[in-house]
Amino acid sequence: MVTRKPVFLVIGAGAGIGGHAAQRFAVGGYHAVLARRSDAEGLQKLVDAITEAGDEASGRLLDASLPDTIEELVEEVERDIGPIEVALFNLGAQIGNRSLADTSDRMFELGWRLATYAPFRLARALMPHMVSREKGTLIVTSATAAMRGNAGQHSHAAAMGGRRMLCQTLNAEFAPQGIHISHVVIDGAVNAPDTLGKMLGDKFEAFKGEDGVLDPAAVAETYWHLAHQPRSAWTHEVDLRPWTDVPWWNDN
Amino acid sequence: MVTRKPVFLVIGAGAGIGGHAAQRFAVGGYHAVLARRSDAEGLQKLVDAITEAGDEASGRLLDASLPDTIEELVEEVERDIGPIEVALFNLGAQIGNRSLADTSDRMFELGWRLATYAPFRLARALMPHMVSREKGTLIVTSATAAMRGNAGQHSHAAAMGGRRMLCQTLNAEFAPQGIHISHVVIDGAVNAPDTLGKMLGDKFEAFKGEDGVLDPAAVAETYWHLAHQPRSAWTHEVDLRPWTDVPWWNDN
């Protein structure tokens, strides 16, 4: 479908930050395009929740680790739906803590492929469109591992450190062309039933405490704010964590 | 006057970020208390602009470099106006570029007194009130000089570097008690007729370019966003600069 609304594209649209961001932008007047790797049913649920509320959304399955997938998605959305005004790269590459010996070549490369190379590919496909319109926003969800490398995080931290520097090089090239690039350091656990919930099972409720995990709807609200900052006052980097969490730079 | 509204207190309420923040919070339903060092007339104008729009504001003159001034202001506001829900420390200590030889003891100390010690005093006066209510927000306007020390910035950078670390120690102690502390790195020139305008005179318009200086109203909008983040997703540090400005970490 072609839309008259501006388009919000999110790559990595699960039930956490990605899905909530899609919902927030849809409510705010965007056509939300949700892309994720698998679970067509879960994706449809997210899309339906938005359209049933009277807002606009589409869903796409795509494997960001495969060639041309991201590139084709961008072209298709631009051609068949509408100009992408805001894009959110929301794929992570966390594989838990593993010693160096237990970090295989494949894991290390996959971390890079998803967390560093995929946002590069998204930017390369997207920037020409945004530059031709002299506006647009690219928000990149990032992680503590972009700021410091903890034990066991060889794959994840190397990939995220690369992602952070990439966001800086993108900002340096494209901000003066009117494109807002924002790198968001998610410095805490997110209240996401798909990931954290599955991992913790029964202990999830206790772990969450009183507002003790990041509410993805609240994160989405900050993304909305970033995307609507006037160009005279843009944020490139921002951190987010629950009130009870110790920031990454402090001792536990 | 006693208010039924939550109170927003800004120390350093000129015609730039401070004044615009006061206006933004007043429009949003706060009673804004504007404090500044001098120019009773200019202060009254800012207060009048808010009250004539049907919102609430009060003005106070105070010299933050003198003992007890900040402390007494906090007590007076809490007692006579209402509980301070959001405070903005907005005093800078920029004195232009000076070589070490031209940076006197007095200048170096004054930089510390205004930029590091004054926010410490504000925090010490304010935190007990906020802690007793288990909520509150302290936003601190900061500067590029908090991140790196350029030539000629001996006084300013030393003071701002201290300010940034202070914001981190405040966050470490008070975030778990429900108080949101936010350090905002203003990494560009602000469109402020009082300071930048006077300095540049005729050249001000050309310097500003097309959205090329920070619009204080846009900065105030980000402050509003920070102050209303739910405690499950707080930002401690954020940067702001115009789209055409080179971030502090990039080469010019």
Add this chain to the structure above:
Amino acid sequence: MVTRKPVFLVIGAGAGIGGHAAQRFAVGGYHAVLARRSDAEGLQKLVDAITEAGDEASGRLLDASLPDTIEELVEEVERDIGPIEVALFNLGAQIGNRSLADTSDRMFELGWRLATYAPFRLARALMPHMVSREKGTLIVTSATAAMRGNAGQHSHAAAMGGRRMLCQTLNAEFAPQGIHISHVVIDGAVNAPDTLGKMLGDKFEAFKGEDGVLDPAAVAETYWHLAHQPRSAWTHEVDLRPWTDVPWWNDN
């Protein structure tokens, strides 16, 4: 040849930092193993210069971008020459400034392969040996691009940002096992006839000024110092630049 000396292995042994480090460690009593991608003749010259001075050295050609090369080199050196006490990863991935549109998938991946993945592979091959001996040092030559991403540095900065985080994860896992990991930020041009000299041609002498480019022998001296810090006082990160250079965090 089997040596009785401790072994110093350098990957990326050109006429700049790598070659000078080999020489410094050879003079200091190590058997230096110099590995580089090409130019067997140039390599032999470096080896000869060391052995003619009465010290020990061997040379190896290896393409660090190919599978198993680094891994086999480590095994071969450990088996046929002796235990590697100090290793230096000295390969860069600078390809000059290129816009995003001019940065191909291949370039971006090659940057990662040489600058992030290759040191990961070196560490994975080397650490078991060093851990079994409860000592060893891995020095990684890095660059300004590991600290901030400038325009045109998409491939280089992403790769170096990943490298820096990798060095931190390696340090976090292996320092407590007695292995010293050091990340050296080379924040200036190096006086290397192979690279800078060829690039600048006639202008090289003028560019160098009075000690205005990093002397690779001086860099090697700092590497020597790092490798011999007692474990009670280890340096993980250090920067190096000529006196006339502006540090990366300052404005030009």
Add this chain to the structure above:
Amino acid sequence: MVTRKPVFLVIGAGAGIGGHAAQRFAVGGYHAVLARRSDAEGLQKLVDAITEAGDEASGRLLDASLPDTIEELVEEVERDIGPIEVALFNLGAQIGNRSLADTSDRMFELGWRLATYAPFRLARALMPHMVSREKGTLIVTSATAAMRGNAGQHSHAAAMGGRRMLCQTLNAEFAPQGIHISHVVIDGAVNAPDTLGKMLGDKFEAFKGEDGVLDPAAVAETYWHLAHQPRSAWTHEVDLRPWTDVPWWNDN
């Protein structure tokens, strides 16, 4: 006494880093001037240990928190002993962890006075002499608190954050004039009987573990290295910690 040797001046010469640095530079051919606040007897012991070994040293008592003391010391040493080639500012301002409520105005100001203002004063007194000779080195011992602000560190972190920025502004102004400024982040406990030993008492030996606290002689060796880097390859910032310590940026 007038010396023919270059002079090494250390402010903060206790039995830890300061005293060991004095000894290292004396052994290396400098006349060491040791200045500290109190304990004339302890000071004399340090001086005697150096002179009895056949090297040169002098001692001075000075209270760096009082006006003119640092300035007069610099003038006196330059006039009566010889040109200061290397100076080490080694005073800390750690007062242990204190809540904001327990951090008095006096403590907060004293932290600044000793940790930020005193090195500013040293630099202002010393730089004209070094600039006139177009060479010299100023090393500043710093602390983790210069990099991040932990709970309870309001005074210390604010002062050290200011110190770090000051070192950057000094470097920006004076490096191009031939003066090497180095900021050393001591990121661990130092094996100092005067401070750590007294604090821990019987538990000191167990706490130290196997090389588990910074050996001040090893720290002094790194200072010696920094002071003798040729100007083509200067280090501005370096960290030091024991192998078993978790770096400040990692989780405990």
